[in-house]
Amino acid sequence: MTEPIQSGGKAVPDGKTMSRQQRWAMNNPLAVWAHAAVRSALKRGLITRGPCEVCGEDQTDAHHDDYSRPLVVRWLCRRHHKAEHAKPIEGGVKPTK
Numbered sequence: 001m002t003e004p005i006q007s008g009g010k011a012v013p014d015g016k017t018m019s020r021q022q023r024w025a026m027n028n029p030l031a032v033w034a035h036a037a038v039r040s041a042l043k044r045g046l047i048t049r050g051p052c053e054v055c056g057e058d059q060t061d062a063h064h065d066d067y068s069r070p071l072v073v074r075w076l077c078r079r080h081h082k083a084e085h086a087k088p089i090e091g092g093v094k095p096t097k
């Protein structure tokens with residue numbers, strides 16, 4: 001007698017199939033909006049990409065201190081951007097209501 005194998009292997013399109021980034025985007029709509037605003041502002045020449053403010057690297061990402069002000073950004077290379085997010089926010093932790 002063989003028991004039927006009943007677990008595993010099913011492709012269910014739910015939260016598990018979402019990439020980490022997609023899940024992050026779902027949880028951070030304001031951040032997604034801010035990033036989109038930066039992209040479109042760059043395209044229109046409203047803001048210009050700068051070098052990393054820490055090390056001067058050219059390949060930079062826009063970092064937001066405040067996502068509700070999408071065009072107020074700091075330019076950071078990947079390494080320093082990561083470092084910026086890794087450190088706890090000093091002083092002004094805003095209550096998120």
Ligand SMILES: [Zn+2]
Pocket residue numbers: 052053054055056057076077078079080081
């Ligand atoms: Zn840097």
Ligand SMILES: [Zn+2]
Pocket residue numbers: 062063064081084085
């Ligand atoms: Zn950032």
